[in-house]
Every structure is written in structure tokens, then in C-alpha cells.
Amino acid sequence: MRTTTDFQSERLISMDVYRGFVMFLMMAEVLQFSQISEAFPQSTLWAFLAHHQSHAEWLGCTLHDLIQPSFTFLVGVALPYSLASRQAKQQPYRLQLRHTIQRSLILVLLGIFLRSVGRSQTNFTFEDTLTQIGLGYPFLFLLANQPKRQAWKALFILPFLYWLAFLLFPVPAIDPQTVGVPADWPYHFTGWAAHFNKNTNLAWAFDTWFLNLFPREKPFLFNQGGYATLSFIPTLATMILGLQAGKWLKAGLPGELLMRRFIFMGIAGLGLGWLFTITGICPSVKRIWTPSWVLFSGGWCFLLLAGFYYVVDMLKFRSWATFFVVIGMNSIAAYVIAHLLEPFIADTFQTHLGPSVFLIFGEVYEPLTKGIFVLAGYWLILYYLYRKKIFIRI
Numbered sequence: 001m002r003t004t005t006d007f008q009s010e011r012l013i014s015m016d017v018y019r020g021f022v023m024f025l026m027m028a029e030v031l032q033f034s035q036i037s038e039a040f041p042q043s044t045l046w047a048f049l050a051h052h053q054s055h056a057e058w059l060g061c062t063l064h065d066l067i068q069p070s071f072t073f074l075v076g077v078a079l080p081y082s083l084a085s086r087q088a089k090q091q092p093y094r095l096q097l098r099h100t101i102q103r104s105l106i107l108v109l110l111g112i113f114l115r116s117v118g119r120s121q122t123n124f125t126f127e128d129t130l131t132q133i134g135l136g137y138p139f140l141f142l143l144a145n146q147p148k149r150q151a152w153k154a155l156f157i158l159p160f161l162y163w164l165a166f167l168l169f170p171v172p173a174i175d176p177q178t179v180g181v182p183a184d185w186p187y188h189f190t191g192w193a194a195h196f197n198k199n200t201n202l203a204w205a206f207d208t209w210f211l212n213l214f215p216r217e218k219p220f221l222f223n224q225g226g227y228a229t230l231s232f233i234p235t236l237a238t239m240i241l242g243l244q245a246g247k248w249l250k251a252g253l254p255g256e257l258l259m260r261r262f263i264f265m266g267i268a269g270l271g272l273g274w275l276f277t278i279t280g281i282c283p284s285v286k287r288i289w290t291p292s293w294v295l296f297s298g299g300w301c302f303l304l305l306a307g308f309y310y311v312v313d314m315l316k317f318r319s320w321a322t323f324f325v326v327i328g329m330n331s332i333a334a335y336v337i338a339h340l341l342e343p344f345i346a347d348t349f350q351t352h353l354g355p356s357v358f359l360i361f362g363e364v365y366e367p368l369t370k371g372i373f374v375l376a377g378y379w380l381i382l383y384y385l386y387r388k389k390i391f392i393r394i
Contacts, residue, residue, distance in 0.1 A: 012249060014312040015077060017321045018305060020328025022070040025063065027327075027338045029053065030374045032367035039364045058187040058198055058226065058285055059277070061296065065286050068129050069238050069297035070304065071331070075133055076242025077305070079144050080250040093145070100141040103394050107134030110394075114339045124214035127227035130335070135229075136236035144243055155240045159291030162234050163282055166195045166290075169202035176200060179222040193280045196290055203228030203288050231289035238289075241265075241298045245305060255314045262306035269299025326379065326386045333385060333392040337378050345377035346370055 037043065037050035052063035086096050111131035116123040126135065143151045171194050177183055179199035189197050198204075199222040207229050211220040245265075248258055273296025276282045284292040311317050327334050349357055358370040385391070 012081070012309075012313060013318060013321065013325065014305070014308040015074060016328035017312050017324045018070065018308040018328070019074050019331050020324030020326065021304075021308070022067050022074075023327045023331050023334045023338075024324060026067050027334060027375060027378050028371075029338075030342055031371035035367040036365065055225075056286065058287065059283055061284065061286070061300075066297060066300050066304075068132075068286070069293075070301055071129060072133055072235055072238045073242035073245075073298065073301040073305075075137070076140060076239040076244075077246035077249065079140060079243055080246040083144060084250060097138075097141070100138055104134045104137045106394050107131065107137065110336075114336070117340065119217070121215065121217060124211065124216070125223075126211075126229040127223065127231060132232045132235045133239070135232035136239060139236055140239045140243060143240060148244075148247065151240050151243060155237055155244075158237045158240075159234050159294050162230075163291045166202045167192065169195060169205065171195060171197070172200050172205075174200065179204070180224055189280075189283060191280050193283050196283050196285055196288065198226040198287070199223070201228075201288060203230040206230050226287040228288050231287075234289040234291060234294050237291075237294045238298055238301070241269075241294075241301065245302065249309075255309075259306055259310060259314075262302045262309070266299045266301075266303035266306060269295045269297075269302060271299075273297075273299060323379075326383050330382050330385055330391050332394060334378070334382055336392075337381060341378070341381075342374050345374045349373050349377070 031053070033046060033049040033053045037046040040046050054062060055065055056062055083096070086099075107130045108126070111126070111128035111134065112122065112124060114130070115125050115128055126132070143154055175183075176185070176188070176197070176199070181188075181198050181200075185198075187198065188194075195201060204222060204226070207223065208220060210229060245262065248261060253261075273284050273292045273294075276292040276295070277284045282290050282292040284290060284296045286293050286297065312321055346358075358366045358373065361369050
């Protein structure tokens with residue numbers, strides 16, 4: 001990881017705004033809408049906000065579920081710009097590949113580090129956003145340097161093989177309660193879809209072998225949320241979708257043509273993901289990144305990119321965007337800050353403003369008030385880095 005003071009004046013601002021928006025959604029978890037919703041069970045507003053600040057239990061999608069695919073998608077969008085910059089500096093392919101492998105390793109190790117905070121020993125787990133991107137990034141780099149048809153082929157082949165492997169894996173005849181799934185859970189699939197049930201699927205079986213190869217506090221039996229290492233394979237497909245979008249953007253195509261392509265890809269992804277889900281061919285499950293989730297979430301990513309591109313880079317309406325640019329241009333810093341600094345910032349405000357500072361709107365709103373103060377602290381740190389033109393790159 002390096003710190004750079006090089007500020008690129010020629011940037012696709014919509015990418016920074018989109019990235020800043022999704023990172024803001026992640027940081028805004030500190031607002032604790034679910035706790036406020038519990039205090040006001042009759043409020044549809046707080047219920048709506050709490051729902052979209054939480055992940056779907058298994059099947060389905062909330063706004064919060066679009067954070068990881070958007071971040072992943074934008075890695076692909078940015079890659080053509082990064083490659084063009086390195087090629088303009090006449091950096092040899094060997095050096096580019098070495099940097100790619102180093103970046104991948106740093107992302108994986110950083111993800112493991114953040115998942116290990118507060119534990120008695122290193123928590124070797126690979127379902128974190130950073131580790132998932134890191135595992136797939138070298139393959140994305142290799143595809144980015146191939147003719148474009150190779151990326152389109154990979155975009156079809158990877159999810160198909162992932163789906164087929166799940167279908168060929170025999171559903172184990174075990175009590176789901178032994179792997180953390182309640183008997184009355186509403187997402188017990190049947191038929192083909194049963195191969196994508198929580199903690200009785202191929203990815204779960206792989207992790208019961210793979211994760212136990214590492215030193216652990218106790219043997220790995222299942223992930224409470226159903227997340228899995230093998231999700232990096234279809235996650236790579238999401239990055240490839242972003243790669244295609246990035247190539248279209250980098251090619252300097254007319255804005256109207258880009259918008260038509262983005263909207264077409266968005267509607268097609270949503271439609272196909274929904275179709276595969278309702279037919280039972282492949283349910284759309286983020287936690288194991290099923291192929292239908294690649295399509296459905298990818299559709300949303302294209303539509304969100306289209307929206308930000310239209311407003312920010314076509315209409316040049318940017319007066320509102322600085323708030324998100326500050327976050328989006330330092331996304332790695334934002335990710336680390338959100339995972340490490342919440343207690344420090346909250347304690348600092350209480351130290352200097354008094355222990356009851358978060359009670360100014362009453363006890364019932366204390367979690368929300370605390371979250372607002374912490375979120376403001378996150379942004380001010382990022383704004384300081386932005387003003388000093390310090391950007392953390394990997």
C-alpha cells in the first residue's frame with residue numbers, strides 16, 4: 001500500500017461519486033436504523049430504513065446488498081483507466097503483472113486483518129469484500145489484456161460452471177439446525193434450488209475442508225451468515241461486467257450510446273436474474289453470489305452507473321457531488337476507517353463534549369445520534385485527506 005499526493009485532474013467524476021455513495025452506505029451502518037425501528041414498531045418509515053440498511057436473510061435484495069457488488073463492479077470499471085495509465089508510462093507487462101499480484105495479496109491480507117480485529121488469533125476467512133476482490137483480481141487483469149471476446153466468454157463460462165458445480169454436488173442429508181439454519185426458516189428451497197440452500201451447499205462443503213487447513217480458535221463448521229470463500233468465482237464475473245463498462249467509458253463513446261448500453265445491460269440483468277429465480281433454476285442469493293445474483297446485482301450496478309454518469313458527467317451537475325467524491329477518492333481509507341475507528345471517534349466526542357452528548361435528542365434516539373457524530377467524524381477525516389491530496393492506493 002502506498003500514499004500518494006498525485007491528484008488526477010482528468011477523472012471520470014461519476015465513478016468517484018458512485019463509489020463514494022456506496023461507501024457512504026457502508027459507513028452509515030453506524031446510524032443503527034434497526035434499533036430506532038424497534039423503538040417505533042408502528043413506523044413504516046423507520047421499518048423501511050431499517051430494511052434497506054440490513055442484508056436480505058438469504059433470497060432477495062435490499063439497498064444494503066448492493067454495496068459489495070457495486071464496489072466490486074467499480075473495480076472492473078476502473079481497471080481500463082489504470083492499465084492505460086501504466087501503458088502510457090511504458091511500464092512493461094511483467095511489472096504490471098507483479099503489481100497486480102502484490103495488490104491482490106494486500107487486499108486478501110487486509111481483509112483477513114480487519115476480520116481478525118478483537119479476536120484472540122488470526123481469523124483466516126475469505127468471504128470479506130476485500131479478500132473476494134483480491135482472490136479474483138489477477139484473473140481480471142489477465143482478461144483485461146485479452147481480446148474483448150475472451151472477457152465475454154469468461155462472463156458466461158464462469159457463472160455457468162459455478163451453477164453446474166452446485167447442481168452436481170449432492171445435497172447432504174443432515175439436520176439444517178446442525179449448521180445454524182432453523183427448522184422453520186422460510187428459505188428452505190426444494191428441487192434444483194435445494195442445491196443453493198444455506199450451509200448445505202458446495203461452497204459450504206468446500207469451506208469445511210479449506211478453512212480448517214488454517215489455525216483456528218475452534219474447528220470451522222459453518223458461517224453464521226452462509227457466506228463462502230468460493231463466492232470469489234462469480235464475484236469475478238461481477239468485476240468482468242464492470243470491466244466491460246469501463247472499456248466502453250474509456251473508448252470515449254458518445255454519452256447517448258453509453259446510456260443506451262448501460263440501460264440495456266441493466267434491464268437485461270434485472271430481467272434474467274429475476275427469471276432464473278422465479279423458475280427455480282437458480283435463486284438470487286448474494287451470500288453465495290449465485291449466477292442469478294451476478295445478473296440481478298449487475299443490472300442494478302449498470303443502472304446506478306448510468307444514473308451517476310448522466311447527472312455528473314453528461315449534465316455536469318456536480319455542486320452536490322463533493323460530499324461523495326471525498327469518500328469515493330479514498331475508498332480503501334474509508335473502508336478501513338469504518339472498520340476500526342468507530343469506538344475511538346465515539347469515545348473522543350464523549351471525552352470532550354461530555355458523556356451525555358449522544359442523549360441530546362433523548363434516550364430513544366441515542367443510537368442514531370451517536371451514529372451521526374461518528375459518521376461526521378469519518379467524513380471529516382476523509383475530507384482532511386482530500387484537502388491534503390493524500391489518497392491511499394493499493
